[in-house]
Amino acid sequence: MPLPKKRHSSCRGKKNRTHWKIAKSTLVPCPQCKTLKAPHRVCPVCGAYAGRQAIEIKTKKTEKKKES
Numbered sequence: 001m002p003l004p005k006k007r008h009s010s011c012r013g014k015k016n017r018t019h020w021k022i023a024k025s026t027l028v029p030c031p032q033c034k035t036l037k038a039p040h041r042v043c044p045v046c047g048a049y050a051g052r053q054a055i056e057i058k059t060k061k062t063e064k065k066k067e068s
């Protein structure tokens with residue numbers, strides 16, 4: 001296995017890592033409730049996707065209704 005001949009300084013390692021950056025996530029407004037959401041994903045606020053209700057959003061009120 002190849003081995004480095006000389007040790008790099010800590011400064012040199014840190015200089016390499018200055019290019020490591022977190023990519024900013026893309027957000028698009030939901031067509032139904034206008035809140036920002038990830039593109040091509042079901043809206044976590046209203047549960048809409050492609051102009052229809054894809055999932056049911058559970059809230060404390062809806063959970064109580066089902067129990068009684």
Ligand SMILES: [Zn+2]
Pocket residue numbers: 030031032033034035043044045046047048
């Ligand atoms: Zn929405």
